[in-house]
Amino acid sequence: MKDPRRQTHHVRRYSAAILGLTLLSGCAPFFGQEDPEAVGGGPSVEDVTITMVDVDFNPNKEIIPAGTEVMVHLPNEGSLGHNFSIDELDIDVDVAAGETKTITLEAPAGTYTYYCAKPGHRALGMEGTLRVVQP
Numbered sequence: 001m002k003d004p005r006r007q008t009h010h011v012r013r014y015s016a017a018i019l020g021l022t023l024l025s026g027c028a029p030f031f032g033q034e035d036p037e038a039v040g041g042g043p044s045v046e047d048v049t050i051t052m053v054d055v056d057f058n059p060n061k062e063i064i065p066a067g068t069e070v071m072v073h074l075p076n077e078g079s080l081g082h083n084f085s086i087d088e089l090d091i092d093v094d095v096a097a098g099e100t101k102t103i104t105l106e107a108p109a110g111t112y113t114y115y116c117a118k119p120g121h122r123a124l125g126m127e128g129t130l131r132v133v134q135p
């Protein structure tokens, strides 16, 4: 009699599938709970936005975590072309009026100055302070 054996086999595979599903759904909440921890501690990608206007940065003070990849969004809402430069980090990005550029930086702890390299803009106060602190 082949049929009973087959059935047993089927039942076994079926329960294996159920066990797999149970394990999967059991894991889902665990992964969901990892997100808040990543924000507070370990390496994660952060986002900041520094808006350019005529002629200023908003904000002109920013704090980011050290040793962490940070995406810096740079929208230029002014009517002039502007620039975002940090000499120590070799950053020098032109942003045309109405455009947004995004850069990724990762810096050691310290205090950096960002400024607009367009002629005269820095003298008019288009600069700011980036503090990079140990998370």
Ligand SMILES: [Cu+2]
Binding pocket: 055, 081, 082, 083, 116, 117, 118, 121, 126
């Ligand atoms: Cu400028």
